[in-house]
Amino acid sequence: MNLAFEAEGLVKRFGKTTALAGIDLAAGQGTVLGVLGPNGAGKTTAVRILATLLRPDAGRAAVRGVDVVKDAGRVRRMIGLTGQYASVDEDLTGMENLVLIGMLLDLCRVDAKARAAELLKEFGLAEAGSRPAKTYSGGMRRRLDLAASLVGRPDVIYLDEPTTGLDPAKRDDVWNIIRSLVTDGVTVLLTTQYLEEADALADDISVIDHGKVIAHGSPAELKQVVGGQTILVRPTDPARLADATAILAAVSGREPESPARGVIAVPVDDDTAFTTVVGRLDREGIGVTELSLRLPSLDEVFFTLTGRHTVEETAA
Amino acid sequence: MTLTVTRPTTTVPENPRPFGFVRHSLALARRSLIKTLRTPEQLLDVTLQPVIFVVVYVFLLGGAISGSTHDYLQLLLPAIMVQTVMFGGMATGVNLNTDIGKGVFDRFRSLPIARSAPLVGSVLGDLIRYVVAIVSLLGFGYAIGFRIQTDPLSALAACLLTILFAFSVSWAFVFIGMLMRQPGGVQGVAFLVLFPLTFGTSMVAPKESMPGWLQAWVNVNPVSHVMDAARGLMLGGPVAGPVGWTLLWSAAFIVVFAPLAVRAYRLRV
Known part of the structure; x- marks a missing residue:
């Protein structure tokens, strides 16, 4: 080329x-x-x-x-x-x-x-x-x-x-x-x-x-390096947060993080992970106000590649 | 794979066309001209300021200095024309200093044009300021009693000579504009240069009334020659010597400061 x-x-x-x-x-x-x-x-x-x-x-x-x-x-x-x-x-x-x-x-x-x-x-x-x-x-x-x-x-x-x-x-x-x-x-x-x-x-x-x-x-290679995509869930009832966390942990095989109050997120590698999560949430009757599959943010990419956050970067 | 490329009607020539420098500079001068005409408040320094200077000198001090405001006006006006136009040149340096920080200068730098073209364009475009200054000053002067005592052609020559000199000096302001970080700094330094140059002359008072050291400065000050030339051409009197010196000094200012200004512009990131 x-x-x-x-x-x-x-x-x-x-x-x-x-x-x-x-x-x-x-x-x-x-x-x-x-x-x-x-x-x-x-x-x-x-x-x-x-x-x-x-x-x-x-x-x-x-x-x-x-x-x-x-x-x-x-x-x-x-x-x-x-x-x-x-x-x-x-x-x-x-x-x-x-x-x-x-x-x-x-x-x-x-x-x-x-x-x-x-x-x-x-x-x-x-x-x-x-x-x-x-x-x-x-x-x-x-x-x-x-x-x-x-x-x-x-x-x-x-x-x-x-x-x-x-x-x-x-x-x-x-x-x-x-x-x-x-x-x-x-x-x-x-x-x-x-x-x-x-x-x-x-x-x-x-x-x-x-x-x-x-x-x-x-882009595909890069996403693989940083753990593909991230599933984010916000249960309607905050009391069900623990149940939702258990589902995410089971599907992804990772410990979910809580990027904001009442929200849990976890990176997934498998393309079918999202639909699996949706099915499980439905079966256990957990209502959600927010449910998304998104690409890692630059900060997450950075964290995976360097172990540092970009915010610290600008503060330095 | 075969790629068909439809050749558009307007393509940039592969190789530079001749006389690029002149064409680019003129295109950029046009830009500068449009900007000035679209923000006419930028012309206040060359329209109102000289009128105020004339009023202050003629009516406030003229009587005391020369006994008659009318006689004083005749002597003052050609000299203050030189001062006004030189002050007008300062704006070129200040404006360029502001302009250069904007993204549009990055674009100019990424185009296949001479590095000096944007500077030459600005300096040329600002010639309009000098014309406006002279028209405004002569118009006001005429209204309060100034009269050209030679002929219109000589008076025109005086104006053109003044413009040429200011154009040359403006390269020094462009140089200052390229060196300083802030527009305010440009103005500060430019004033420091302008005051001794324009006031260290026989502009407002006869040289004979000054102390010896100041007379010595007046004698070597290039602006004295320009003012003498303008007076000679508008009022009568010796012309050849002052005009010769003015042309020489104009050439010297360009030869020294234009390359310095372009160099400073290139070095500026």
């Missing part, structure tokens, strides 16, 4: 802080690489190096075989970047923002306008295109930002936490946009703090911590 981008042994220090301690990332053409990690793990630094904004202190990175340091100009013609915060100009209209990018990418004015109109329509911003971006809602801004990184039809796009701060409906919009990009053959590097997001979009996931890759694999 041809690699769309690759990074080998990237090291970056800021003063005494080591942001990247030798990181390897790679994605095949037309795939999505999810980079999963807590705040401060080095996700943004890695993206900034791959996007030619920063030079690594050691290691190398290339986009379609072109070195990001030696031949930054050529790399910049192949990439699109969307940062954590919307990188659009608030005083400019949606249209003006996109036309400016087009002009900077050497399109002639007519083409730049045509491309901008096309993207605004695609991203549901045709109406809003003539208004300054500062009048846009958070979701609209994020869409404009995504559109801006697509003006040049890049081969590779970097999305640095593209859904942070968006409500679930807006987040789904962004997810659909990312899916359609991949259909068009674009390679995506997606950084996120949510395993759910990486699971929904990525072909491969690299989990990073302290500037190092601590796990890499497909």
